Amino acid sequence: MAVGCLLAPTLAHAQSAGDAPLRASYPQLASAPSAALYAGVALDRVALPGLHLRSRDDQTLESGGVTLAFADDQENVQTTVQIAVAADAAGARTFALGYLRGVSGILDPSGADEVAYADSSDRTLVAVHGNVAYVVSGPKAASVGAIVKRAITGGSPTFPVVRVALPASFEGSAPVAVTTSGGAKYRLRATGAYVARGSDRVSVRAFAPGPITVIAVASDAFGRVTEVRASAVAR
Amino acid sequence: MRAVSYLVLLLVAAGCGGEDAGPVQALGSSGSSGTVSTVCRAEPLVQLAAPVADARGRKPFGIVVDLRDSGGMRGPHPLKVVFSKGEKAIKVLDEGAHEPGPVALALDPAVTRDLETGGYTITATAGCPAGATESKSGEAKASLYLARLGMTQLDVRPGDGARIELMYHAVDKQVGNVFPIGTAIASRMAIGAGEADLDDANGALRTFPKPWADLDSPPVDDNGVVVEDGVTFPVSLRVGTKPDLVFSPAKTAQGPNTVQRPQPTGLGDPAAPPVRVVVEGTPAADSSIVKAGEPVTVRLAASPVPSVARVDQAFRWHFEAKAADGKWSEVPGSDQEVTVRLYGVLGNTQGNAAPELPWVAVVDDATAAVKGAANDAAGTRAALVRHIYEELGLSYDRAQGASHYTAYAGSYANASFRLARFLKRSSGSIVNCSDCASILSTYANMVGAELKYTIILAGFNLNPILGIGATTFGSPFNSGRLSFSYHAVTSADAAATIYDATLAVDGDTAPAEAPYMKKLVQGMSGTEYLQRLSGDSRAKYTYVDQTTAVTF
Numbered sequence: 001m002a003v004g005c006l007l008a009p010t011l012a013h014a015q016s017a018g019d020a021p022l023r024a025s026y027p028q029l030a031s032a033p034s035a036a037l038y039a040g041v042a043l044d045r046v047a048l049p050g051l052h053l054r055s056r057d058d059q060t061l062e063s064g065g066v067t068l069a070f071a072d073d074q075e076n077v078q079t080t081v082q083i084a085v086a087a088d089a090a091g092a093r094t095f096a097l098g099y100l101r102g103v104s105g106i107l108d109p110s111g112a113d114e115v116a117y118a119d120s121s122d123r124t125l126v127a128v129h130g131n132v133a134y135v136v137s138g139p140k141a142a143s144v145g146a147i148v149k150r151a152i153t154g155g156s157p158t159f160p161v162v163r164v165a166l167p168a169s170f171e172g173s174a175p176v177a178v179t180t181s182g183g184a185k186y187r188l189r190a191t192g193a194y195v196a197r198g199s200d201r202v203s204v205r206a207f208a209p210g211p212i213t214v215i216a217v218a219s220d221a222f223g224r225v226t227e228v229r230a231s232a233v234a235r
Numbered sequence: 236m237r238a239v240s241y242l243v244l245l246l247v248a249a250g251c252g253g254e255d256a257g258p259v260q261a262l263g264s265s266g267s268s269g270t271v272s273t274v275c276r277a278e279p280l281v282q283l284a285a286p287v288a289d290a291r292g293r294k295p296f297g298i299v300v301d302l303r304d305s306g307g308m309r310g311p312h313p314l315k316v317v318f319s320k321g322e323k324a325i326k327v328l329d330e331g332a333h334e335p336g337p338v339a340l341a342l343d344p345a346v347t348r349d350l351e352t353g354g355y356t357i358t359a360t361a362g363c364p365a366g367a368t369e370s371k372s373g374e375a376k377a378s379l380y381l382a383r384l385g386m387t388q389l390d391v392r393p394g395d396g397a398r399i400e401l402m403y404h405a406v407d408k409q410v411g412n413v414f415p416i417g418t419a420i421a422s423r424m425a426i427g428a429g430e431a432d433l434d435d436a437n438g439a440l441r442t443f444p445k446p447w448a449d450l451d452s453p454p455v456d457d458n459g460v461v462v463e464d465g466v467t468f469p470v471s472l473r474v475g476t477k478p479d480l481v482f483s484p485a486k487t488a489q490g491p492n493t494v495q496r497p498q499p500t501g502l503g504d505p506a507a508p509p510v511r512v513v514v515e516g517t518p519a520a521d522s523s524i525v526k527a528g529e530p531v532t533v534r535l536a537a538s539p540v541p542s543v544a545r546v547d548q549a550f551r552w553h554f555e556a557k558a559a560d561g562k563w564s565e566v567p568g569s570d571q572e573v574t575v576r577l578y579g580v581l582g583n584t585q586g587n588a589a590p591e592l593p594w595v596a597v598v599d600d601a602t603a604a605v606k607g608a609a610n611d612a613a614g615t616r617a618a619l620v621r622h623i624y625e626e627l628g629l630s631y632d633r634a635q636g637a638s639h640y641t642a643y644a645g646s647y648a649n650a651s652f653r654l655a656r657f658l659k660r661s662s663g664s665i666v667n668c669s670d671c672a673s674i675l676s677t678y679a680n681m682v683g684a685e686l687k688y689t690i691i692l693a694g695f696n697l698n699p700i701l702g703i704g705a706t707t708f709g710s711p712f713n714s715g716r717l718s719f720s721y722h723a724v725t726s727a728d729a730a731a732t733i734y735d736a737t738l739a740v741d742g743d744t745a746p747a748e749a750p751y752m753k754k755l756v757q758g759m760s761g762t763e764y765l766q767r768l769s770g771d772s773r774a775k776y777t778y779v780d781q782t783t784a785v786t787f
Contacts (some may be wrong), residue, residue, distance in 0.1 A: 021693040054661075057656060062644055063651070064653060069661050069663070077663030098645070101647065102637060103635050103667075103720065104632075104635070104719045104721060105635035105714075105716065119714075123635070137634070137662075187411070189409065189413070189787075190412065191589065194406045196455070196458055196459035197409065199457065207418070215411075
């Protein structure tokens with residue numbers, strides 16, 4: 001039986017020489033981070049007046065964190081909120097800096113949060129609050145940021161525990177068992193195979209003999225995301 | 236168009252009406268004197284459209300009885316034409332009186348649809364008119380093999396070129412759950428266990444499935460398992476490829492009413508005349524002779540994808556049977572067709588493993604956008620720049636030029652593109668230069684027109700530009716600021732030539748000033764591009780030839 005291992009939800013804190021201008025533009029992110037830790041963001045409390053949640057995409061921090069897209073009645077996305085709950089404050093700052101690396105303009109310092117940057121038209125807000133980073137894109141970004149800030153929940157960031165089990169070797173297809181802590185939701189994908197979801201069981205079906213990996217991305221109601229991988233061999 | 240009438244397909248003439256009557260006389264024995272002959276020597280000749288008929292052909296099988304009278308007598312000659320199996324008459328096809336000459340008859344599929352496959356006979360018996368002073372009736376027989384003709388699957392293989400692998404990125408709508416199409420047959424009928432290959436459980440003739448329309452996922456069953464039967468998958472071919480069509484002939488067909496089980500199609504029966512498959516637009520060849528259960532390969536004579544394009548290609552084919560004299564003739568009503576969505580591409584420069592493997596959803600859009608306007612990389616890139624800049628409904632992020640689908644983890648050298656989210660516009664239609672570079676390079680690479688991204692640094696002034704989605708030249712930002720902290724573009728040659736779908740530059744001799752002449756960046760030299768974009772010496776190609784990683 002192959003059992004998936006937990007991957008630490010951390011970001012590589014690598015720095016790039018080409019980032020010097022970026023760091024110069026956003027000096028607060030280079031300052032010593034606070035030691036404050038929070039459990040995460042109560043996602044159900046991130047509700048925007050006049051808009052509805054069109055989609056929620058939960059990824060690890062490296063892949064963008066949790067993205068909430070809010071749309072109007074015509075299903076046009078008006079506002080997106082990215083939330084990254086890191087294991088520590090440095091991870092949150094790295095996330096924020098990574099976001100700012102992809103901003104062609106230059107944001108101004110903002111007092112919206114512990115570390116925050118915003119644009120003058122109030123459509124972009126990048127903020128860090130202890131180990132939580134969030135980005136708002138859309139109208140009234142500061143107001144939306146305040147909603148997110150209020151949803152930040154005290155406590156320690158306890159990430160979902162996920163266990164993926166499948167036979168160490170199998171022929172053609174094999175059942176996949178996934179268990180998560182605290183009712184965390186999960187999404188499965190695979191390499192070398194695809195995941196078949198039936199009404200009462202989940203299986204993995206190999207494309208050809210060889211190694212396969214099942215990847216589970218689990219997330220909870222506080223925006224904490226964990227990725228687990230379990231490997232096996234298809235005969 | 237196959238317009239050859241069965242009238243000119245003179246094939247089997249198994250005359251058995253007695254001795255050779257010699258040359259046919261135009262008139263009676265008195266020659267051209269105008270005397271009417273009363274000598275009757277009836278000599279029918281049976282001419283079949285082909286030596287093989289499809290028992291469930293889509294149109295009647297043509298038979299011509301050439302009613303001759305070598306005695307020269309005119310007037311209605313009694314004629315009886317019978318379709319039979321051995322001694323058992325199945326259907327009288329004609330019983331009347333006809334003037335000498337061709338009598339056209341038809342064997343309706345309604346007569347044959349439930350018969351056993353195998354050998355049958357058409358017998359024509361001709362008599363003489365009343366008043367004949369000398370009468371000699373005649374009889375002719377023709378052998379007809381009744382078969383069931385059809386293919387149950389068609390694959391499209393590389394032929395003289397290449398088939399480029401594709402994948403679905405969201406099996407059962409689970410993004411990231413991928414399914415490469417590579418090993419799947421292009422089109423396959425769904426045949427249930429115990430059912431005949433050619434007919435469904437209700438006896439209806441099967442047809443090939445329509446192209447699978449979902450660009451994200453293949454069909455799945457209730458257990459989430461990918462269904463490959465009863466599906467026509469898209470196929471990506473390198474432009475100019477003359478693919479091999481690999482057919483799988485049916486082995487069984489619905490049996491006679493009296494037998495509740497499938498019967499052999501008759502193909503491969505030693506008693507059956509040779510049958511070959513002929514693909515419309517490709518010359519027939521003896522190499523495409525069909526035997527039950529054995530694949531038949533036909534290489535197309537011309538490429539269906541001479542340029543980068545999306546083509547819903549209707550492949551049509553029919554069957555021909557070989558007569559004893561060596562001539563091939565079409566079996567009436569034996570045609571089949573399937574429409575396969577083909578993508579003409581240049582190759583794949585994105586990657587060979589998921590998630591980099593070309594996505595159906597991307598290749599479909601990219602090839603449709605190029606519309607056959609290019610068959611090389613430069614032309615394809617140029618068409619894609621226009622498509623992204625003008626046709627996708629995208630607008631530049633005028634707040635701060637932030638990326639919505641692209642991230643740089645740790646460095647500008649590590650771009651990742653959330654492609655599935657972009658395809659669904661999960662974060663809306665506002666983008667920045669990194670997004671446009673990701674979209675352009677990914678679309679181009681997935682059709683084989685290689686592009687990498689380059690980052691222009693750092694903090695430089697701009698000339699007035701026409702950002703994506705904008706209607707006037709000027710600043711890309713609401714603030715009116717004319718500068719970028721960075722800018723992402725794409726190139727295939729280390730920034731010597733630039734493709735940029737984010738903005739159009741002023742194409743005249745004074746790019747910093749009005750008037751402005753919109754010029755798309757479709758293969759502009761790197762030097763010219765920087766001059767038109769900025770003119771600021773701080774703008775330098777810094778991260779050159781970087782590869783964007785696709786994520787979900």
